[in-house]
Amino acid sequence: MSVMYQVFSNMYQDSVSLMQISAKINKLPGIEQASVVMGTQTNLAQLADVGLGDDVKAGPNDLIIAVMGEDAACNDAMTLARELLNTKPKETSNDDITAPKLVSLDMAWERHPKINLALISVPGDYAAAEALKALQLDMNVMLFSDNVSLAQEKQIKTLARTKNRLVMGPDCGTAIINGLPLGFANVVNRGAIGVVGASGTGVQEVTCRVDHLGAGISQALGTGGHDLHEEIGGISMLYGLQMLAEDPQTQVIVLISKPPAQGVAERILEQARACGKPVVVDFLGANAADISRERVFAATTLAHAADLAVALLDGKTSAAASVENISAAQCRDLPTTRQDIRGVFAGGTFCFESQLICQRQGFVAASNTPVSGNQKLADLWCSSGHTLIDMGDDDFTRGKPHPMIDPTLRNQRIAAELSDPKTAVLLFDLVLGYGAAAEPAAELLEILAQYPRENRPLLVAHVCGTEADPQQRSRQIQALRSAGVLVAECNAQAALWASQIARIQAAKKETHS
Amino acid sequence: MHLPIVSIGYLAAQRLTQTGLQLKIHSRFQHAMNFIMEDGHLLTLLDASRYPNLPDAVRLQLPPSWDWREMSGKLAGLDSADIWQPELRLAQAAEKPLHYATLADELGKQLMESDLMLLPGGDSSKRQPLISLHDPLDQLTFQVARLVGFGRGLTPDGDDYLLGYLAALWRWQEVVAIAGHARQIRQIIAGQLVWTNDISAHYLRRALHGHFSEPLCDLLALLTLPASHAQISAATQNVMQCGASSGADCLAGLLHGMRTLQTAL
Numbered sequence: 001m002s003v004m005y006q007v008f009s010n011m012y013q014d015s016v017s018l019m020q021i022s023a024k025i026n027k028l029p030g031i032e033q034a035s036v037v038m039g040t041q042t043n044l045a046q047l048a049d050v051g052l053g054d055d056v057k058a059g060p061n062d063l064i065i066a067v068m069g070e071d072a073a074c075n076d077a078m079t080l081a082r083e084l085l086n087t088k089p090k091e092t093s094n095d096d097i098t099a100p101k102l103v104s105l106d107m108a109w110e111r112h113p114k115i116n117l118a119l120i121s122v123p124g125d126y127a128a129a130e131a132l133k134a135l136q137l138d139m140n141v142m143l144f145s146d147n148v149s150l151a152q153e154k155q156i157k158t159l160a161r162t163k164n165r166l167v168m169g170p171d172c173g174t175a176i177i178n179g180l181p182l183g184f185a186n187v188v189n190r191g192a193i194g195v196v197g198a199s200g201t202g203v204q205e206v207t208c209r210v211d212h213l214g215a216g217i218s219q220a221l222g223t224g225g226h227d228l229h230e231e232i233g234g235i236s237m238l239y240g241l242q243m244l245a246e247d248p249q250t251q252v253i254v255l256i257s258k259p260p261a262q263g264v265a266e267r268i269l270e271q272a273r274a275c276g277k278p279v280v281v282d283f284l285g286a287n288a289a290d291i292s293r294e295r296v297f298a299a300t301t302l303a304h305a306a307d308l309a310v311a312l313l314d315g316k317t318s319a320a321a322s323v324e325n326i327s328a329a330q331c332r333d334l335p336t337t338r339q340d341i342r343g344v345f346a347g348g349t350f351c352f353e354s355q356l357i358c359q360r361q362g363f364v365a366a367s368n369t370p371v372s373g374n375q376k377l378a379d380l381w382c383s384s385g386h387t388l389i390d391m392g393d394d395d396f397t398r399g400k401p402h403p404m405i406d407p408t409l410r411n412q413r414i415a416a417e418l419s420d421p422k423t424a425v426l427l428f429d430l431v432l433g434y435g436a437a438a439e440p441a442a443e444l445l446e447i448l449a450q451y452p453r454e455n456r457p458l459l460v461a462h463v464c465g466t467e468a469d470p471q472q473r474s475r476q477i478q479a480l481r482s483a484g485v486l487v488a489e490c491n492a493q494a495a496l497w498a499s500q501i502a503r504i505q506a507a508k509k510e511t512h513s
Numbered sequence: 514m515h516l517p518i519v520s521i522g523y524l525a526a527q528r529l530t531q532t533g534l535q536l537k538i539h540s541r542f543q544h545a546m547n548f549i550m551e552d553g554h555l556l557t558l559l560d561a562s563r564y565p566n567l568p569d570a571v572r573l574q575l576p577p578s579w580d581w582r583e584m585s586g587k588l589a590g591l592d593s594a595d596i597w598q599p600e601l602r603l604a605q606a607a608e609k610p611l612h613y614a615t616l617a618d619e620l621g622k623q624l625m626e627s628d629l630m631l632l633p634g635g636d637s638s639k640r641q642p643l644i645s646l647h648d649p650l651d652q653l654t655f656q657v658a659r660l661v662g663f664g665r666g667l668t669p670d671g672d673d674y675l676l677g678y679l680a681a682l683w684r685w686q687e688v689v690a691i692a693g694h695a696r697q698i699r700q701i702i703a704g705q706l707v708w709t710n711d712i713s714a715h716y717l718r719r720a721l722h723g724h725f726s727e728p729l730c731d732l733l734a735l736l737t738l739p740a741s742h743a744q745i746s747a748a749t750q751n752v753m754q755c756g757a758s759s760g761a762d763c764l765a766g767l768l769h770g771m772r773t774l775q776t777a778l
Binding site: 187191434467468 | 515540543589592593595628662664665668671707708713731746756
């Protein structure tokens with residue numbers, strides 16, 4: 001029988017790791033007893049008492065591993081201990097000392113009674129039931145899940161209203177609660193602008209732009225895309241608006257949605273007028289005159305909504321517009337055969353807004369998600385004329401990851417548009433933040449490198465993100481610019497630039513003919 | 514890599530606003546990292562998904578595979594982060610500590626590896642903490658010395674036990690019947706911090722001044738409230754979640770403190 005010990009000077013390991021090491025070496029055959037302790041005076045005395053070494057020299061910040069047993073076993077134990085000390089602990093290897101895993105909302109609530117928000121991301125068939133359970137526990141709900149029927153959505157939101165709780169979703173992909181990005185969201189400064197949005201990328205665009213302008217976000221609440229449907233009646237947007245109106249940190253409110261049902265829009269705008277705080281409204285494509293009223297300001301684009309909100313925070317009632325345009329010189333090398341705008345988007349609202357802007361500029365386009373006045377794309381997989389595609393729509397994402405997570409399919413479509421000799425300008429977005437691809441520009445640049453600049457359309461992009469995002473906005477922009485991409489400040493500017501390129505090309509063609 | 518801040522402990526928040534703050538890396542773990550400041554206090558960065566608020570900690574939203582021993586990043590959102598600040602009210606003499614039986618039951622249900630006898634009548638092969646309200650100074654000093662730095666874990670069992678004991682006494686520290694004992698035990702522990710490691714000494718030093726983790730503060734707040742069994746049970750579980758056996762040792766110390774309070778009040 002021998003005793004062996006080793007002192008690891010200034011060695012700190014968390015207690016779970018120390019217990020694991022102790023348990024493992026104690027179980028080795030031939031080991032009588034083992035001890036893994038910090039080298040405090042009391043522990044040194046204890047080691048001596050139990051015969052594990054009466055001459056150990058160690059201080060309180062040193063780790064001691066001491067074993068008693070057969071010679072070979074002691075050697076093996078010390079070797080194993082050294083290995084374990086230099087190995088990453090397994091994530092879930094607390095042996096017998098872990099608490100039971102939380103497998104229901106009830107268990108989570110019992111363990112953490114202060115919880116007041118449940119984020120539900122389960123298949124749509126089960127989502128409504130989980131949301132109702134969360135509401136019964138007095139939690140607010142973020143329902144990431146899609147494929148919840150309007151009838152179920154109505155049931156969930158009606159219950160939420162009676163319990164004074166907010167339901168974000170179904171199909172709510174973006175929120176920022178108390179500074180914490182949830183779902184697809186960006187790392188933005190905290191501040192005094194609150195956002196309620198029925199569109200995930202719309203909320204991302206506004207919150208990021210507010211951040212760029214040096215202001216910050218108090219809360220960004222999603223409602224899900226169907227909330228402003230007549231059948232739902234905008235329950236979540238109305239309640240979100242009320243919450244922000246009552247929130248002392250929020251000074252200016254921004255509402256974002258595709259155009260709601262008329263009756264719903266009127267209810268929202270009336271509550272906005274009466275809420276006592278300035279409210280900026282961007283119902284994409286809606287007539288500004290129908291929106292504006294006392295303390296309610298109509299925005300023409302997502303970026304304008306952010307600009308206006310920041311201006312209002314500064315006591316102004318209007319925001320300066322960007323005047324940067326595309327010049328004919330920038331299109332000099334484009335052959336006149338290149339006439340079409342081709343937009344390939346990961347963000348659905350970016351596609352929607354771009355269609356509106358191009359249309360206002362006189363370019364009616366085809367799309368898988370056409371805005372009023374545009375046409376439905378005849379063949380999803382083949383663009384024709386001006387075409388703007390939402391690659392995040394169900395058409396492309398059924399059974400596949402969203403292009404913000406995995407841009408492979410989107411990049412393939414970009415390659416196809418680059419190959420088309422009719423493409424004058426390729427318009428695309430790059431969405432950053434939590435949930436988005438780690439290096440969204442990298443793979444795209446490999447594709448672009450296959451197309452020499454003199455033999456490809458002009459490329460116009462917009463990067464939705466912030467400096468604090470894991471992907472870092474400036475780094476992505478720099479990468480795109482180095483590959484010859486024109487990077488706009490916002491989605492609206494990118495769409496405007498694409499329209500300007502198409503107009504210049506059309507004028508060139510007219511001159512030649 | 515930018516690391517968004519989820520919340521900041523109230524003491525960390527004060528520290529981070531100081532100009533010319535000098536931080537040196539003290540220790541790195543997979544999910545936590547300690548900086549040491551010039552005055553010997555630690556400032557800790559924690560994975561928010563794994564750790565609750567601590568007075569001196571900054572909780573961060575970290576990628577799942579994050580490992581502080583190999584990675585580093587830049588804190589994001591420092592100016593606008595939520596600051597955690599507990600509100601622990603001092604108790605009146607007429608208020609008795611409640612829920613002892615529920616707490617003891619929760620501790621008894623969980624099998625814990627500790628080098629201490631965690632409840633009276635427990636495993637007699639373990640060291641039994643023997644601290645009593647009316648112990649003379651030398652006896653009390655001897656008992657504390659048997660515990661400081663004693664046992665397994667990064668924060669040794671004895672330290673965690675003493676921290677729990679201090680926590681129990683904290684809310685009643687101004688009640689005449691307990692004030693003298695509370696003051697005495699704080700003085701003794703303060704004098705013996707050199708006998709344990711830096712990290713454990715830091716938590717004990719903070720406890721001497723009433724600074725505890727969020728789960729412990731939550732539980733202390735409930736001790737004078739007629740809370741439901743489920744609430745007490747959940748709060749107790751949250752305390753026991755800390756570390757490997759630290760939470761259980763701390764809860765055992767807290768129960769010991771409650772027994773002392775019952776004797777005094």
